[in-house]
Amino acid sequence: MDSWIIVLILVYTRIPDTHAMLSTEDYRTHSCVRTCQVNSRLTCEYDFYAESFYTLTKACYNCPYNVTDCYRPGCIPADGNSRAILVINRMLPGPAIHVCEGDTVLVNVHNKLNGHGMGIHWHGILQRGTPYMDGVGMLTQCPIPEFTSFQYRFNATDPGTHYWHGHTGQLRSDGIFGAFVVRQAAEREVHHGLYDYDLIEHTMIVNDWLLELTLDRFANHHQANGDNKPASMLINGMGAYRVFFDSDRNENITTPHSVFNVERGRRYRFRIISNGILNCPIQLSIDNHTLRVISSDGNPFRPVDVQSLNIFAGERYDVVVLADQDVGSYWIRARGQADCNVKSAFQQAILRYNGTKTETPSLPTGHQFGAREGKKLNPWNKKATDMLIPVSHLENLRPSNEALKETPDKQFYLAMDFNNIDNFNFYVGPEYVSPSVVVEAYNQLLSPQINYISNAFPAYPPLSQFDDIPQDMFCNADTKRQENCNMTYCECLHTLKVDLNDVVELIVIDEGKVFNANHPMHLHGYKFKVIGMDRLNDSTTLEEVQRLDNEGRLIRNFTSPVDKDTVTVPDGGYVILRIHANNPGFWFMHCHIEFHANIGMGVILQVGEPNQMPRKPKNFPRCGNWRETGEQPDGSDGSHCTNTASVVHRGLLHVLVMLSLCILLA
Template sequence: RQRCEVWLLRLAMFVGLLSAVVTVIYLTPVPDLQFASCDRPCHELDWPMICRFRLVLEQHQSMGGWCGDCPKNLTHCFRYGCVIAEGLTRRILTANKQLPGPAIQVCENDILVVDVVNRLPGQGVAIHWRGQKQSESPYMDGVPMLTQCPISSYTTFQYKFRAAQAGTHLWHSHTGNEFLDGIFGPLIVRKADRVEEQRALYDVDDRNHILVLNEWGSGSAGDFPILVNGVFHKDKLMPKLTVSPGLRYRVRVVHAGGGNSCPFYVSIQNHEMLVIALDGKSIKPVNTKTVQINQGERFDFVLSAYAEPAEHLIQVRTNCTKMDGLATVSYNLTEPTRAQPQLQVSPLESQITMDLLSTLSSKDCTKDSIMCLNEISSIHDIPEPLNKPKMDVTLYLPFDYIEASTDHLGRAGLVPRLGNVTFMFPSSPILSQPDEVDAEEYICNEHQTPERCSATNPVCECTHIVELPLKSSVEIILINKDKYSSNDHVFHLHGHSFRAVGIAQNVKDADIESIKELDKRGELMERNLVTAVEKDTITVPKDGAVALRFMATSPGYWLLHDQSASHWASGLDILFKVGETSDLPPVPEHFPKCGSWVGPQFFLI
């Protein structure tokens, strides 16, 4: 009898569990099977998709034969392969004959498989996926001679990684000159509506509502155009955001940079912007009339289509040039006008409209109508232990230029230094081919320095590596000691995002030891250890300093570098090794190799 009761109890438990499983399956919404591509509505219960893309990098021609009779015949301007730019014929570099390159749009945690085909004669490239931490795949970060070999001419490299960081991001070449041309594009990683923190603030997230901004050409100040989605306004050719009256739209903006490294001001005629994200990370929403961002940065805003139905200009301007970029917000007059919804104001939503929201820092930040980076708040508080007074690792990194001999003739020039070292890339990728890097010749760290870096030599050129223990808390204080430039410097960190916890305005006359002492006494800067914004790109003001905090959770070699192509390529970089060699993921099978090659010893007879 007792055994029978036990079996009945087990049967009842099994039936109950089976009923629960069937109920869950029945109530789970069935994915819409018509979306066979990765550009689809995102659902939190869907399996990640494997998303394949192909980027063909090649020389192309703006306003060439592909454009037909453009701009006389406007329909010809929108043909595949027609690159308009500033409306002149010139040789350019593009991806898939587009400027900007194709938008890659996927859902959070999708697997990206991107074949990059290099058809640039005699030029190696690599593609960096800005905003993606690559925790599982450091070999796919796309930094030539650090994480991989440059992709040689007429060869193909396949990137494979998980799009784990949602938000508005950017893919771009990482070899210098191409970033000044046309090899870049938006990388959009969407969350499912149910887990998107800001979803209640907008009605529509249209895949076409993306604005990619960049400087074009490298002319002197005042004579280069700003392109919006690859077009400088001319003959009524302007990018257009189409909206229906009464709806709220999420718009994504990317500053893809250029040769002059200028910050942009973005504003919309007769509209305010509700900014909800910076660098792909959600912030407490801020109403503003104008947004200022620097190169490499991104922001998302909500556009409420409540103005008079017409065409309203989007203006992109900078203090570096008079040739503003323009686009339009165009109301769809065939749609019936919707009444403004009577919604309760979100507790996150700002009640005050600012004149300017800026990711930079300046003396104007003290004005009530201007909100700068140190006043912007993340919607997520800083986690422990980053909110503690003391970090496991604290690094003070001054950067500057010094006059020194730059060639064998002894001619003087300006040499950049970060942490008192001029960064030099190794002869082989240090992540994938560490045994082939001559440590005595290239590497400098706290344990070793090349012989050429003597105490009397102000220039030490080497691969500067700082080792960070895995899962350690890190604070970096970047200190701008550049006395030769009146511009700010913009830095980008690979592999991690950081909290920008503090900004100091004037450290011009203080040496490093004095700065450390001021910081020890709490007089260098005021730190926000509660709601500091999370970013991957930061502007260090002229004669100022910034404090950045992050958890070193991604094993690998990660670059911190000046955003300007001319600066990082010539030495304003530092490399962080996170974790021990044993913590690194294994090198992928058949991963390409490269390095120096010396021919055999022989005599010509």
């Protein structure tokens, strides 16, 4: 009898408390990192622990004076600047996920952030049949509350180079992001014969980087007179910005650069990801090497050879690099443009040939040296030429005709700009309308909007709690037509509704009235076909583009347009996008510049009716407004904060306890 009591006690005490453990697992040796085979599928599980952290912590010991200390577990040197960051598993970038097409992915996200709800978006994964796993807080799920966990579960059916990132607040700006690569079996990989190696260590994430926590910069920019111009950049979370003086060696030193090793004479596939934060297109090049670009956003196209490419926030490009130069070290250069040009933000990594005796390239460093001449893919705010190749000129190698019929079922014109309209979330009260403030342009925050509407999420996710949302919260340009939104601030759940299986055309226009900027637009749940793109002038208008379209002067490529999920819209120009709306759900389309998306530069694409969308998972978390009504508790199912992992553990505990009791009583 006593032995069974001991067993019962062990059942209680050996159930692991996943919330009490942290992890620094990088999953480089995960069983799902393998050579992919046709119809060989695995279930790939990961634990992501999100927490507040800091660069150059005590774990860094004497970094950068002893450079080996910079590579200690838990040490994040970044660019040498000391600042607060947000991390997954105490890594920057967070752990990379490398799986094979068809694998089932499970990610247990444990939120240990201080005061943050969170979600993780799997950027490039279309979530067919699993829209609840898309990770958009207050659209597809409730944000994961602090101290709780949430399990994402979906199939990796979208091959290519993707990435994951936080999708609530400014999480990805401060460090919550990482690579997500879905490889294919060799016989299914269109470009397999173009390279010798496709190594996980040749995955590269580039991004602009702030010198302080993003919330500080966001509040300063929106509430005071602070700027929004990045000063630094990172390549795979590393780089050199702050200069240290080493008195022992009597020289200046920096934190280390990322290094990519190659063997002379071999061809390497590099998978390049932009986690761009602000208005910072990045020109990427490798000294003395040509980039053979073969894919974008996971979609293969006819290869193009260029000296450099521009990569915008949220985009991904796969390039093949032939290591055909003399054995040595060469700079990989990332040069910031637009707002990054203001403070000459740049970063460099090293392409190092095996056997080299020179660890650091001899050529000079600096922002100006990243302006590589020659042919360029994906120009920033330029018309196409022989030397400037827009993505609309790329030839798709996996063409389909589903979205390419001559006349679409639904067509929407979406005009974007920084509108001269005060956002009442920031400007309220007489102190903001005095002549001394209004006259000074630098005190006025222009509102980045689509069709003069700022998107605002409701208190309930439409996908999982549609019936809780008052219908007058949904709006679009037609329903707001009587409200003079071009004169007064309009905010609502900006929604475009289409029927299931519609062919939908989106003509997205950047009117360019104020700044020479750009807006990289990302669509969740779909790859769109880029059937048209042009810059008309320094600025344009919705009416001008509509007139040109009515006159048949917007050129559409119906032959083999490239598939993408993120595309920049030329300032003073337009892009024309097509989708076949066969993935029901509520899907977010938004500018991937953090400060723009966070204050409303987005729109919701509702595909189908709620009853046509996949059923939500059992015990899916609920959230929303609450106030005391004086009514008696009704015993309903819906906790406002359901921790799905805890439900699993409680259920397992219950089964084990009952089993032990049955044995005991027997």
